[in-house]
Amino acid sequence: xxxxxxxxxxxVAAVISSCNHQxxxxxxxxxxxxxxxxxxxxxRGGFRGGYIPFIAYGLFMNNRYARAGYYSSSLxxxxxxGSNAFKGNVVRxxxxxxxxxxxx
Amino acid sequence: xxxxxxxxxADWQQKVENIGFGFHTLDTTYWDESVYYELSxxxxxxxxxxxxxxxxxxxxAVQHVIDEKLYAKFHIPEWIIPHIEASWNDDxxxxxxRFDFTFKNGIPKLLEFNADTPTSLFESSVVQxxxxxxxxxxxxxxxxxxxxxxxxxKYLQExxxxxxxxxxxxxxxxxxxTTTEYMRDCAIQAGLGTKFIFMDEIGWxxxxxxxxxxxNNPISNIFKLYPWEWLLNEGFGKNIARDRNKAFWIxxxxxxxxxxxxxxxxxxxxxxxxxxLLESYFETDNFKLGINYAKKPLLSREGxxxxxxxxxxxxxxxxxxxxxxxxxxxELCLLPEFDKNxxxxxxxxxxxxxxxxxxxxxxxxxxDNMSRFVPHLIS
Numbered sequence: 001x002x003x004x005x006x007x008x009x010x011x012v013a014a015v016i017s018s019c020n021h022q023x024x025x026x027x028x029x030x031x032x033x034x035x036x037x038x039x040x041x042x043x044r045g046g047f048r049g050g051y052i053p054f055i056a057y058g059l060f061m062n063n064r065y066a067r068a069g070y071y072s073s074s075l076x077x078x079x080x081x082g083s084n085a086f087k088g089n090v091v092r093x094x095x096x097x098x099x100x101x102x103x104x
Numbered sequence: 105x106x107x108x109x110x111x112x113x114a115d116w117q118q119k120v121e122n123i124g125f126g127f128h129t130l131d132t133t134y135w136d137e138s139v140y141y142e143l144s145x146x147x148x149x150x151x152x153x154x155x156x157x158x159x160x161x162x163x164x165a166v167q168h169v170i171d172e173k174l175y176a177k178f179h180i181p182e183w184i185i186p187h188i189e190a191s192w193n194d195d196x197x198x199x200x201x202r203f204d205f206t207f208k209n210g211i212p213k214l215l216e217f218n219a220d221t222p223t224s225l226f227e228s229s230v231v232q233x234x235x236x237x238x239x240x241x242x243x244x245x246x247x248x249x250x251x252x253x254x255x256x257x258k259y260l261q262e263x264x265x266x267x268x269x270x271x272x273x274x275x276x277x278x279x280x281x282t283t284t285e286y287m288r289d290c291a292i293q294a295g296l297g298t299k300f301i302f303m304d305e306i307g308w309x310x311x312x313x314x315x316x317x318x319x320n321n322p323i324s325n326i327f328k329l330y331p332w333e334w335l336l337n338e339g340f341g342k343n344i345a346r347d348r349n350k351a352f353w354i355x356x357x358x359x360x361x362x363x364x365x366x367x368x369x370x371x372x373x374x375x376x377x378x379x380x381l382l383e384s385y386f387e388t389d390n391f392k393l394g395i396n397y398a399k400k401p402l403l404s405r406e407g408x409x410x411x412x413x414x415x416x417x418x419x420x421x422x423x424x425x426x427x428x429x430x431x432x433x434x435e436l437c438l439l440p441e442f443d444k445n446x447x448x449x450x451x452x453x454x455x456x457x458x459x460x461x462x463x464x465x466x467x468x469x470x471x472d473n474m475s476r477f478v479p480h481l482i483s
Contacts, residue, residue, distance in 0.1 A: 001244050002148060002244050002245060002248060002460070002482060003236070003246075003247050003460075004229075004233060004247060004248045004249070004250045006251075007229075007233055007234070008293070009230070009286075009289055010292055010293060011285055011286075011288060012124035012226070012230075012282065012285050012286050012289050089310055089311050090307045090308065090309050091307065091308050092304065092305060092308070093304050093339070094306070094308055094338060094339035094340030094343070095304060095306050095330070095335065095338050095339070096274055096275070096303035096304030096330075097304070097338055097339070098331075098338060
């Protein structure tokens with residue numbers, strides 16, 4: 001036989017209900033920042049789908065979680081970090097931008 | 105190879121969604137079970153042999169590129185070359201690739217090799233298998249992709265860093281997410297510890313310096329459904345070479361050589377007359393093909409910027425954003441026609457072995473992002 005004898009999935013079926021967002025098109029330029037020490041800049045990719053996701057940002061230290069603030073991949077690094085020293089040691093958003101270029 | 109038209113299962117959308125296949129319908133139908141292809145065992149054997157043979161000569165070609173320092177032909181930036189050579193010499197794990205074939209006089213001919221981020225894995229491995237089990241359970245299919253993926257992740261376990269294996273892709277793309285989570289599913293079934301992180305969530309520690317997950321844990325193994333040429337051109341690209349953890353990126357950076365269409369003229373040069381290769385040349389030698397050729401960009405996706413020329417006349421051409429790095433010229437070999445439909449055979453290599461096929465069908469001679477995935481069986 002050339003086919004798999006048996007197929008079991010332990011993870012994939014759950015994927016379908018997550019992250020199936022339609023990409024809305026908009027010419028609006030929205031200016032935001034995720035840290036009060038940072039400057040505002042316009043949101044990358046426009047106001048996609050009517051929302052801009054933010055992620056809680058922190059670190060486990062001495063078995064405790066210390067929250068440092070928030071981060072959004074829709075914002076430029078300079079608007080995510082500012083002069084926040086904790087955030088300043090770690091930068092995010094340095095991968096993943098090419099997909100915007102390809103789809104636009 | 106025969107094409108059959110049938111009535112789709114009445115509740116096919118529900119059936120495929122139940123197994124996690126949410127992108128069956130994009131702008132138009134993508135998963136098309138109103139059609140299937142029937143292949144003879146002789147054809148399947150020919151594809152299997154071609155896939156195994158081509159994989160060996162591809163590995164030889166990578167060694168040749170490294171030995172002869174031919175990176176300029178591939179437009180690979182100099183700063184990443186040490187990383188590519190280290191990934192090759194250290195046997196950084198690689199797991200998959202997809203050869204795209206057409207048949208000419210019963211012999212599979214290589215159109216291109218998708219060695220870095222091949223798509224349609226889940227459809228090939230899982231969705232068409234369940235279709236077969238539903239409609240033709242007694243029939244066979246050239247598809248042991250699922251069990252070979254699990255087996256190869258098991259094999260690779262001892263070659264990974266002794267740490268979590270991350271899986272990553274872009275946001276807002278269900279197709280990429282499904283493929284990535286499917287790959288992760290197979291790794292979990294192989295016993296590996298895994299986590300998921302989106303590409304733009306990957307962190308870079310300016311002090312250490314290493315890549316981090318969202319809890320600031322270091323990343324030392326990562327499967328990415330994200331092309332190397334994009335990685336290199338982005339803000340964190342050069343950090344890959346600075347990474348103190350020397351994270352294993354899967355597919356590894358040496359796959360940049362095979363996923364670039366410059367590999368096609370090089371394969372021809374090194375294996376002139378190989379039965380599964382089409383005559384191919386770089387731009388400087390394109391005159392050798394005369395007035396019949398396919399012109400393809402070194403880097404392109406979804407069939408963009410391809411031109412087919414037959415007796416000096418363009419018979420098909422696609423627009424796109426590629427071609428900046430240059431083009432290669434390949435002997436013209438058209439896809440077979442079935443009632444104005446043109447099937448392309450994607451043949452999977454998992455680990456070191458041919459593992460099965462998926463067929464995408466278009467209404468044009470160039471397979472693009474409007475193509476439909478259609479199932480197959482063996483007669």
